[in-house]
Amino acid sequence: MKIVRMEAYVLQDPGPSKEHWVSHFKVPHANEILVKLFTDDGIEGFGLATSYTSNEPMVKVLKDGLAELVIGEDPLAPEQVYHKVFSLTWKRLAAEKAWTREALVRLSAAIDIACWDIIGKATRFPLFRLLGGWRSDVPYYVTCAYYQEGKGLPELRDEMHQLLEQGHTRFKAKVGGLSLEEDIERLETIREVIGFERDMMVDVNRAWDLRTATRAVRLMEPLRPRWLEEPLRWTDDRHETTRLAQRTHIPITGGESEMTVEGCRAFIDERAISVLQFDVTMMGGVSGGRKLSALCELNHVDVAPHHDAFIHAHIVAGSPAGLIVESFPDPSRDPLQAELFENPPVMRDGQLFLNEDPGLGLTLSERAIDKFGTRIV
Structure with a gap:
């Protein structure tokens, strides 16, 4: 099985909402990156990357070629995929492209979750x-x-x-x-x-x-x-x-x-x-x-x-x-x-x-993606 395509969206709350403060900072109401992976077997999976800081560094990485590094990889080998993305944090390519360490750490997590979602769907077992x-x-x-x-x-x-x-x-x-x-x-x-x-x-x-x-x-x-x-x-x-x-x-x-x-x-x-x-x-x-x-x-x-x-x-x-x-x-x-x-x-x-559906057992709402999402790649 191979990854043939990646989609990614910024998920943010478009409407006004009352501020929620903790001890010394305001928490975002919605501030995540949704990553969807598609395979040549017709199975797709998704993962989320959460950040309490700006999503812009992650958006830059996604727009600037990360998908090309993931396409062709085997989602049934999540350790390999994770290492390929995470290890960019100490490689020259990231410095050349000005990809931040935090962005790569977050996105490697989202991609890994998507791979495990695919593994569950391929084996027909819920992830837990x-x-x-x-x-x-x-x-x-x-x-x-x-x-x-x-x-x-x-x-x-x-x-x-x-x-x-x-x-x-x-x-x-x-x-x-x-x-x-x-x-x-x-x-x-x-x-x-x-x-x-x-x-x-x-x-x-x-x-x-x-x-x-x-x-x-x-x-x-x-x-x-x-x-x-x-x-x-x-x-x-x-x-x-x-x-x-x-x-x-x-x-x-x-x-x-x-x-x-x-x-x-x-x-x-x-x-x-x-x-x-x-x-x-x-x-x-x-x-x-x-x-x-x-x-x-x-x-x-x-x-x-x-x-x-x-x-x-x-x-x-x-x-x-x-x-x-x-x-x-x-x-x-x-x-x-x-x-x-x-x-x-x-x-x-x-x-x-927990749902007994395979993988994460969760079906994304297209209506919610339209409401909260902005397509990146």
Whole structure:
């Protein structure tokens, strides 16, 4: 089997939407690259590349000849295809064309996911079964409590009541954008609404220094968070995360901000985290995700990937280390989760039930591509 054609689209939200801020930056509502691969056997697959920075570097790579390097490759050999694209990060061709390292890392992930989608369709198995088939449904949580203009404690309380009415059972709240005392008050408000029988996770998005984080975990302990995510600033986060983990019983998580599989490995090696949150649409693809899942299993670390629940559910369901996936039920925060697929997995009573269709088990919505997509190649 050979790849004979590639298509790629920028996926962005064209309409106005209320801003969603975390501790120190605004998250995009839709900012992904869709890659579609077509084979000489008539099988096609797709992958996504996610970025919180501009998509323009990836657009440049795609317009400037990346497809020519992939056409003719065997999608049933995803390790070979991935290596060919990723290895451009240290080759002269990338320098000559001014292709950035981040763009190549992201696109190698999307192409790898598309290859695995093709593998599943060629073998007629859903991806989670090819990855081990540990289970066919996985828990999910919703990310909420973003900072927004005009949103105080009453509005936060209303948001949490609305999520409960929608049937959600686990919640991850954003902190780090206000004083520690104000953020603790926000967490107390959430606990008051959801009770202690439901999970509450806390996400700092790398906003605190070690001294603030040490104070925070002491103040949070009575609120019993399931985990504390990316608490430390990027400059020395691995070392400081290890030190923080030694000072609290609250599990520490991280990994979504890493650029490589090897970066995530270092987090595990340093005993810094209890839960790894890599994102296969940002680095590594399915090939990298399955390696990290195996490494987590052998090191007694749980897997709870970042973003794109319908893709990451296969990684989580395939491995005994798989813990949970992240979900964004508010279309104003993530319209792609709401509209990109014709057959999204059923989400009910806190569980996501994977489709048994082959590959990723997802059918792209042409209407959504017309709405959000701009064709690149």
